[in-house]
Amino acid sequence: MRFHHRLTYAVLTYFSLWLRRLSPSRRRRFANRLAGYIYRIIPLRKRQALRNIQRAFPDKSSNWHHSILQQCYRFFIRNFYLFLALPESYHSANIKVQGADVLKKAWLQKKGVVLVSGHFGVWELLGAWIGYQGFPFVGIAARQKNRGSNKFFQEKRELSGLTHIFRRESLNNMYDVLNRGELLGFVSDQDAKGHGIFVNFFNTFASTHKGPALFHLRAQAPIIFTTSWEEKPNQYVMEFAPVEIDGKPTMEAITQEFTTMLENRIRMHPEQYFWFHRRWKTKKPHKDNV
Numbered sequence: 001m002r003f004h005h006r007l008t009y010a011v012l013t014y015f016s017l018w019l020r021r022l023s024p025s026r027r028r029r030f031a032n033r034l035a036g037y038i039y040r041i042i043p044l045r046k047r048q049a050l051r052n053i054q055r056a057f058p059d060k061s062s063n064w065h066h067s068i069l070q071q072c073y074r075f076f077i078r079n080f081y082l083f084l085a086l087p088e089s090y091h092s093a094n095i096k097v098q099g100a101d102v103l104k105k106a107w108l109q110k111k112g113v114v115l116v117s118g119h120f121g122v123w124e125l126l127g128a129w130i131g132y133q134g135f136p137f138v139g140i141a142a143r144q145k146n147r148g149s150n151k152f153f154q155e156k157r158e159l160s161g162l163t164h165i166f167r168r169e170s171l172n173n174m175y176d177v178l179n180r181g182e183l184l185g186f187v188s189d190q191d192a193k194g195h196g197i198f199v200n201f202f203n204t205f206a207s208t209h210k211g212p213a214l215f216h217l218r219a220q221a222p223i224i225f226t227t228s229w230e231e232k233p234n235q236y237v238m239e240f241a242p243v244e245i246d247g248k249p250t251m252e253a254i255t256q257e258f259t260t261m262l263e264n265r266i267r268m269h270p271e272q273y274f275w276f277h278r279r280w281k282t283k284k285p286h287k288d289n290v
Contacts, residue, residue, distance in 0.1 A: 001147050001148060001151075002147070004146075004148075005146050005147040005148035005149075006148055007148065008146050008148035008149050008152075009148030009149070009151055009152050010148075012084070012148070012149060012152040013152065015084060016084045016085065016152075016156070019081055019084050019085040019089075020084075020085045020086075020088045020089075022085070023092075024089070024092055024093070024233070024234040025233070025234075027078070027081045027082070027085060027089070028078055028081075028233055028234075030081070031074070031077040031078040031080075031081045032074050032077070032078070034077050035073040035074040035076075035077040035078075036073075036074075038073060038077065039069075039070055039073045044276075045276040046069070048275075048276060048278060049069055049072065049275040049276045050065060050066070050069050050275075052275040052276075052277075052279060052280075053065050053068050053069060053072075053270070053275055055202065055204065055280070056202040056266075056270070056275075057202075057270065068270050068271050069275070071271035072270075072271050072272075072273070072274075072275055074271075075230070075271050075272050076274065078230075079122055079124070082122060082124065082125060083124040083125075083156065084156070086124070086128060086156055086159055086160075087128070087159050087160070089125075090125060090128045090129070090132065090160070092234070093125065093234055093235075093236055094234055094235040094236070095125075095129060095235075095236050095237075095238060096231075096235075096236070096237050096238070097129070097237075097238045097239075097240075098237060098238065098239045098240070099239055099240035099241050100238075100240065102224060102240045102241060102242055103130075103135070103224060103226075103240040106222035106224055106242075107135060107181070107183065109222060110181045111178065111181065111219070111220055111221045111222065112177060112178025112179065112180070112181050112182055112183070112184060112219060112221040113178075113182075113183045113184070113221055113222050113223075113224060114178070114184055114186070114212050114215050114216045114219075114221050114222070114223040114224070115130075115137075115183050115184065115185040115186065115223075115224055115226050116185075116186045116187075116188050116212040116223060116224070116225055116226070116243070116258050117185070117186070117187050117188075117225070117226050117227050117262075118187060118188065118189035118227065118262040118266075118273075119187060119189055119190075119273065119274035119277065120189075120227055120228075120229070120262060120265060120266055120269075120272055120273050120274070121227055121228040121229035121230065121236075121265075121269070121272045122228045122229065122230060122236055123187065123227075123228060124157070125228060125236060126226065126227070126228040126238055127139060127157060127160070127162055127185070128157075128159070128160040128162075129160075129228075129238055130160075130162065130183065130185075131159075131160025131161040131162040132160045132161070134161070135182075135183050136161075136180070136181075136182040136183060137161075137162040137163075137182065137183040137185060138162065138163050138164065138165055138177045138182055138183065138184055138185065139157070139162055139163075139164055139165070139185040139187075140164075140165050140166070140167060140174070140184070140185060140186055140187075140211075141154075141157075141164050141165075141166055141167070142166070142167050143166040143167070165177070174215065175215070175218075175219060178215065178219045178221045179219075184215065184221075186209070186211050186212045188208060188209045188211065188212055188255075188258070189201075189208070189259070189262060189277075189279070190209070190277050190279070191206070191207050191277065191278055191279055191280070191281045191282050192207040192208055192209045192210070192282070193207060193281075193282050194207070194282060195207075195210075196208050196209055196210060196282070197209075197210045197213075197251060197252055197255045198284045199252065199255050199256040199259045200256065200259070200260075201259050201263060201279065201280075202263060204280055205280075205283075205284040206259070206279055206280050206282075207281075207282040207284075208255050208259055210251050210255060212254070212255070212258065213250075213251040213252075213254035213255050214251060216243075216249075216254060217249065217251065217254075222242070223242070223243045223254065223258075224240050224241065224242055224243065225240075225241050225242075225243050225258045225261045225262070226238070226239060226240045226241075227239050227261075227262065227265050229265065229268075229269050229272050230269075230272060239265075241261065243257050243258050243261070244257070245257055
């Protein structure tokens with residue numbers, strides 16, 4: 001491992017140790033303060049995020065758009081601190097669960113379960129909850145170029161018992177997860193370029209990864225939409241709901257359904273969505289626009 005990768009790992013480890021000693025209220029204050037500095041001084045993808053908010057909510061005022069963006073900065077710094085402070089932050093959190101029976105019934109079918117979510121709310125805390133409940137959960141993640149941060153994030157996520165499969169690994173590894181009757185998790189709301197399925201997301205076509213629908217159809221494993229959000233300071237809600245289709249369950253119909261479910265949650269808490277992605281980067285071919 002290169003020196004700067006080792007340094008990254010060490011910095012994250014010591015910062016994590018410090019945050020784990022703080023109370024939830026102190027972590028929140030520090031996070032909000034840092035978010036204010038970042039919002040004003042480090043405008044990384046700030047314009048992209050604002051354009052996305054404006055695109056998703058064209059009927060809202062400019063003041064509202066900027067307010068949501070500021071709240072988004074605060075929320076995701078808090079979310080990052082929450083992750084760094086695991087496992088203490090998990091054990092001190094007040095968590096309510098909606099649809100836990102949905103997840104358990106699907107798992108008891110012993111066909112494996114496809115879990116699909118998005119970059120909304122406290123998804124790292126959601127993964128920790130699933131792991132600590134004893135479900136055998138394998139999440140699909142992107143491998144980071146910095147080996148130090150990749151090692152740190154992997155170790156932190158695996159504290160609860162969940163494991164990883166990295167993108168671009170063999171599809172057989174993913175099918176094996178379902179064949180063993182385990183949970184296979186996807187975060188499917190980033191631009192999938194020309195390989196994705198174009199579905200409606202905030203009234204605009206968005207290229208969306210087809211993996212969840214593909215594994216559901218081919219492995220005959222139940223598919224469940226899951227998400228989580230902050231309700232109040234240190235109070236969180238976890239949700240599990242079946243992805244149900246009227247008519248023939250095609251990849252397009254399934255992908256549209258869970259995308260719509262995600263959009264509905266974002267509309268309830270727009271400040272808790274990660275607007276910094278170039279979600280609508282890939283344009284739908286003109287011949288398909290009708």
